[in-house]
Amino acid sequence: MAGPQERDAHRARVAVIGGSGFYEFLEDPELVDVTTPYGPPSAQVALGHVGGTPVAFLPRHGAGHRYPAHRVPYRANMSALKALGVTSVLAPAAVGSLRPDWGPGTLVVPDQVIDLTRGRASTFFDSGANHIGFADPYCPHLRGAVLAASRAASWEARDGATAVVIEGPRFSTRAESRLYSSWGGDVINMTMMPEAVLARELKMCYASVALVTDHDAGTSPEEAVTAEAVFEVFASRTEDLKDVLRRTLGTLEADPTCSCQD
Numbered sequence: 001m002a003g004p005q006e007r008d009a010h011r012a013r014v015a016v017i018g019g020s021g022f023y024e025f026l027e028d029p030e031l032v033d034v035t036t037p038y039g040p041p042s043a044q045v046a047l048g049h050v051g052g053t054p055v056a057f058l059p060r061h062g063a064g065h066r067y068p069a070h071r072v073p074y075r076a077n078m079s080a081l082k083a084l085g086v087t088s089v090l091a092p093a094a095v096g097s098l099r100p101d102w103g104p105g106t107l108v109v110p111d112q113v114i115d116l117t118r119g120r121a122s123t124f125f126d127s128g129a130n131h132i133g134f135a136d137p138y139c140p141h142l143r144g145a146v147l148a149a150s151r152a153a154s155w156e157a158r159d160g161a162t163a164v165v166i167e168g169p170r171f172s173t174r175a176e177s178r179l180y181s182s183w184g185g186d187v188i189n190m191t192m193m194p195e196a197v198l199a200r201e202l203k204m205c206y207a208s209v210a211l212v213t214d215h216d217a218g219t220s221p222e223e224a225v226t227a228e229a230v231f232e233v234f235a236s237r238t239e240d241l242k243d244v245l246r247r248t249l250g251t252l253e254a255d256p257t258c259s260c261q262d
């Protein structure tokens with residue numbers, strides 16, 4: 001276990017929260033235990049570098065995918081990153097597509113969220129009257145950096161999408177999927193909330209980098225989505241996704257011009 005001094009020496013301003021396929025993303029990872037008022041995070045946080053930039057990495061679902069989406073300790077995760085000095089969070093995620101024209105392999109940088117999760121601890125403000133602005137749930141600065149990086153990587157991301165976040169762990173019925181689509185939903189996922197709002201409450205910049213792995217149940221007449229198909233597509237594009245993230249990290253300015261910290 002790293003003590004407070006060692007931890008200070010490794011403070012990272014930027015964090016990546018993603019699948020375990022990203023462990024080898026860091027050049028010289030050192031695992032640290034972080035305790036939070038909300039219990040332990042999903043796993044030890046890996047601190048290291050990517051192209052010279054200090055970066056923290058946290059596997060959202062823990063070792064061996066031990067936490068399904070509805071059991072991820074979201075508050076502990078965000079609180080742990082904040083304690084390490086993180087100010088910006090990049091969150092790669094697998095999403096289903098609610099649009100026939102966005103097939104598997106499409107990269108998307110969402111700008112809106114419809115939160116249908118329930119029963120998750122989704123705020124740090126459990127007392128008092130605290131209302132936070134969330135009209136624009138994602139940091140415009142980070143979004144722009146990811147979009148530019150995706151263009152540079154010749155895998156241009158879709159700029160803007162409404163992400164519908166469902167409770168899971170089951171996938172949608174065909175009727176639900178059609179409903180979400182009629183609401184203007186573009187992609188669907190189980191982890192983007194409450195992660196994004198907790199980041200906002202902690203005044204951290206946050207952007208989701210979404211990889212379409214499948215068409216959701218109501219979008220295509222084909223066979224409905226399976227977990228195996230999702231993992232397969234995600235695994236096949238993980239290296240490309242890392243390339244986009246690497247390029248993004250290389251362009252992040254020390255003092256972003258956004259209002260996430262206000």
Ligand SMILES: [Zn+2]
Pocket residue numbers: 139140141142204205206256258259260261
């Ligand atoms: Zn920001």
